Amino acid sequence: MKKKAQIQMTETIFVVFIILIIIMLGFVVYSKYQQGVLENIMKQRRNEEVIKTGQRLSSWPELECSVAGITEFACLDVAKIQVISDFINESKHKSKYGFNYYYDLLKNSKITVKQVYPFEEEWVLYDNPGITQRTDRVPVPVNLYDPITETYGFGVLELLIYE
Amino acid sequence: MNNNIDDMHNMNTKRKRMLRKKAQLEMIGLMMIVIIVIVGLLIFLVYKLTTPTQNVQKRYIDKEIATNMLITLTNTHVKECHDRRLSELIVDCVKSYSAMCGDQTPCEVANKTIFTILNNTLVEWDISFNLSIKRTDITFSNLGCGPHAKAKERGFEIIPLNPGYVEMILDICGK
Numbered sequence: 648m649k650k651k652a653q654i655q656m657t658e659t660i661f662v663v664f665i666i667l668i669i670i671m672l673g674f675v676v677y678s679k680y681q682q683g684v685l686e687n688i689m690k691q692r693r694n695e696e697v698i699k700t701g702q703r704l705s706s707w708p709e710l711e712c713s714v715a716g717i718t719e720f721a722c723l724d725v726a727k728i729q730v731i732s733d734f735i736n737e738s739k740h741k742s743k744y745g746f747n748y749y750y751d752l753l754k755n756s757k758i759t760v761k762q763v764y765p766f767e768e769e770w771v772l773y774d775n776p777g778i779t780q781r782t783d784r785v786p787v788p789v790n791l792y793d794p795i796t797e798t799y800g801f802g803v804l805e806l807l808i809y810e
Numbered sequence: 811m812n813n814n815i816d817d818m819h820n821m822n823t824k825r826k827r828m829l830r831k832k833a834q835l836e837m838i839g840l841m842m843i844v845i846i847v848i849v850g851l852l853i854f855l856v857y858k859l860t861t862p863t864q865n866v867q868k869r870y871i872d873k874e875i876a877t878n879m880l881i882t883l884t885n886t887h888v889k890e891c892h893d894r895r896l897s898e899l900i901v902d903c904v905k906s907y908s909a910m911c912g913d914q915t916p917c918e919v920a921n922k923t924i925f926t927i928l929n930n931t932l933v934e935w936d937i938s939f940n941l942s943i944k945r946t947d948i949t950f951s952n953l954g955c956g957p958h959a960k961a962k963e964r965g966f967e968i969i970p971l972n973p974g975y976v977e978m979i980l981d982i983c984g985k
Binding site: 658662665666669670672673676677680691694695698719720721722763764765767785786787788789790796798799800801802803 | 843847848851854855859870882885887895923926927931
């Protein structure tokens, strides 16, 4: 009788052990899946930040298109882009205060403006890449204002954020 | 005496059979528990993997791209038509004005310009989209983003006419 009870106890322990292993396996698989989902959400959130930064950039006085003091939405002035791009590059190489000011705002990132229409052209506005890229390439469509011809072209602002 | 021994032997055999049957039943019970747990886990995993996640961030990005795209498109000046805004060309196209851009109609120039811009942006980025301008024949579609596509984000722009208006709609479909 004692032996039978011992066998039954072993059997119960065995059943509980197997169920525990299955539950643990399920938990591991589920946590791995959730980890992937969370990483994706974090990446999307950072991409969302890129769009916000892109829109903020178009309201910077250094870049905005303004006619009679009225700022236009999602528009960059081509003349200002060239000036600021040269200024940032120069102050980066000479380690001047100007670069530190923009570093505080843009950290480790790369900002490129590409004109798509009427002709193709590209400007690198700010280039200070870090080690690993944290965001996808999120393009923000913008108008590019040419103050000489007083016309608007079609362009894309790309901002990459690094660690 | 012999009868008693036979009875004892029969009882032992019966008891052994009963014990074996009980052990078999318990094994079946154990198997049932294991199968139920595995099936439960599988159902949960399949449900989780097949249910599309409502990704708010992705939707926000698509919506922003669609809206920005239409605003910048309509503000763009068209070189092939005396540097007039694309929105003005669309108005002329709806009103069926013909001789405004040299030997081409405003509809043709607008169509060509939109095609060039979309080809260098949304098509190049492999984004599934559908752009349509109401009251004109201008429609562009990429990667099977039709009117019946699910999970799409819409951006729209209204161009005023006198009287009425033209509606530009850009749908960005989820991958």
